Amino acid sequence: MARVVFMCGPAGSGKSTIARALEADGMVRLSFDQEAWDRGIRRMPLSEDAHRDVADVLRRLLLDLIGEERDVVLDFSFWSRAMRDDWRRLLEPHGIVPETVYVATDRATCLERVAARTHAHGDDFVLNAATAAAYFDHFEPPTSDEGPVKVVVTGRVDQAMGQGVMD
DSSP states (O other): OOOEEEEEOOTTSSHHHHHHHHHHTTOEEEEHHHHHHHTTOOSSSOOHHHHHHHHHHHHHHHHHHHHTTOOEEEESOOOSHHHHHHHHHHHGGGTOOOEEEEEEEOHHHHHHHHHTOOSOSTTOOOOOHHHHHHHHHTOOOOOGGGSOEEEEEETTHHHHHOSEEEO
């Protein structure tokens, strides 16, 4: 059976860095931002229509990949419980319970990382300060009742708590 990982965290938390490491270990990485970039979209947030179109393509790709029993990492923000539940419902009929990797990073670090972006590639979208702050402030961290959740602590938080992974 295929393994599916939800990368979960606000913009600038480090999700894509971890997702790329999982990709290097053999998982297929599906990235919302990269799909938008590949379509020539260079501004975030996406329009409602573009968001729906990208999500539809990624859903179909995910279903094709799990049908081939390929392991997949979804490099999205998964910013809300509702979004995570929606994607879980997509996987449920296939018997797959996704693992959520929550990248817990402090607000200042996320905002600094986003401000340093150069718009060079699909994982490097520039956001204005207000949008980046809103993304962080409206993020809903996952809870243990959602299924398997692994917390990866990065940024200034790790200076106080010790760098690494917590279950």
